[in-house]
Amino acid sequence: MKKIKLGDVCTINAATYSDGDSCDFVNYLDTGNITSNHIEHIQHIDITREKLPSRARRKVKFNSIIYSTVRPNQRHYGIIKSQPENFLVSTGFAVIDVDPQKIDANFLYYQLSRDEVVANLQSIADQSTTAYPSIKPSDLSNLEFYVPSLDTQNKIGNFLYALDDKIALNKKINATLEDMAKTLYMHEFFRKPSNGKLGDIIIENSKSIIPVGAAKSTSGKFPFFTSGDSVLSWTGLLVDGRNIFMNTGGNAGIKFYVGEAAYSTDTWCITAKNLADYLYLLLKVIESELDKKFFQGTGLKHLQKPLLKERAIYIPTETELERFNSIVQPCFTKISANARESRRLAELRDWLLPILMNGQIKF
Numbered sequence: 001m002k003k004i005k006l007g008d009v010c011t012i013n014a015a016t017y018s019d020g021d022s023c024d025f026v027n028y029l030d031t032g033n034i035t036s037n038h039i040e041h042i043q044h045i046d047i048t049r050e051k052l053p054s055r056a057r058r059k060v061k062f063n064s065i066i067y068s069t070v071r072p073n074q075r076h077y078g079i080i081k082s083q084p085e086n087f088l089v090s091t092g093f094a095v096i097d098v099d100p101q102k103i104d105a106n107f108l109y110y111q112l113s114r115d116e117v118v119a120n121l122q123s124i125a126d127q128s129t130t131a132y133p134s135i136k137p138s139d140l141s142n143l144e145f146y147v148p149s150l151d152t153q154n155k156i157g158n159f160l161y162a163l164d165d166k167i168a169l170n171k172k173i174n175a176t177l178e179d180m181a182k183t184l185y186m187h188e189f190f191r192k193p194s195n196g197k198l199g200d201i202i203i204e205n206s207k208s209i210i211p212v213g214a215a216k217s218t219s220g221k222f223p224f225f226t227s228g229d230s231v232l233s234w235t236g237l238l239v240d241g242r243n244i245f246m247n248t249g250g251n252a253g254i255k256f257y258v259g260e261a262a263y264s265t266d267t268w269c270i271t272a273k274n275l276a277d278y279l280y281l282l283l284k285v286i287e288s289e290l291d292k293k294f295f296q297g298t299g300l301k302h303l304q305k306p307l308l309k310e311r312a313i314y315i316p317t318e319t320e321l322e323r324f325n326s327i328v329q330p331c332f333t334k335i336s337a338n339a340r341e342s343r344r345l346a347e348l349r350d351w352l353l354p355i356l357m358n359g360q361i362k363f
Helices: 105-112 115-126 137-141 150-189 212-216 276-285 287-294 305-309 318-357
Strands: 002-005 010-012 025-029 043-046 056-059 065-068 077-079 087-090 093-098 144-147 222-225 231-234 242-247 254-258 267-271
Touching: 010 137, 056 093, 065 105, 077 105, 087 093, 093 105, 093 137, 105 115, 105 144, 105 150, 105 318, 115 137, 150 276, 150 318, 212 231, 222 254, 222 318, 242 276, 254 276, 254 318, 267 276, 276 287, 276 318, 287 305
Parallel strands: 025 087
Antiparallel strands: 002 144, 010 093, 025 043, 056 087, 065 077, 065 093, 222 231, 242 254, 242 267
């Protein structure tokens, strides 16, 4: 292992867009739209009709590491493996390009994603004199690490990236499977006349007594669903089978999971006898309606369950349901299996990361 200084093996912010660059459009990534290498949204900007944001200036290339200089603990960073045409990122990122003869890009990306490195950068940011916690490119340049041989770096970086690549692939497969199931629901049932109410099919599971805060500091083998985007973990199960998890405060949010799970006090866990997959898709299709009509109150709005149960719906016949379930149920069973695999892979990655980086395991 040898000690290196990041500034000696990388360049930062090497390429910048100028108004003289010839293009009619730009694909732009802002800092808030990437978290731990997962991109939520890329803006397509037609610059013949729209003004290019002043922060859309950083150019990137294959294996560029982008690292937000604002609030590092929010983990708005990633490594570029592919990019759309005319791609720019915000000046809120430091764009780090490695010298491949000195350090492996994947290895450095995972080094910069380590909890202790993020905490160190956040500590530096907290001491900044700017209006909000931020770091400078020089703070990154001054970071020092012990690294193994370049060959070992390549092996470690490729191994860790392969884990993340499989997690990303599972997400893509799940999105495709859910889209297929939703398309089938829309084709078969969306325009059919009502013949019942939601309350006719909903089965309520017991209310949880576990607050979200308790799960944030707990690790367990069961997914823990919350009234929000995050899925945490818990030590015991509350339900098994095919269940729907709905937000009860704020706005509509609906998740579906097949298997053993737990959920928070602010999550409404429901199912439906042989209709759970159908019910989930129905609720997803009317999600915007749920927001507008069934979340009420001053301040923080809350789900009005009795009102929702009165909502008119179409209830399939046994023949329709049998055909529908034969296609849709395997999709959602696979989606949940992929989610479990991704969770195990993420846990393995997080466990191995510090051990590999510290040289405790010979690769």
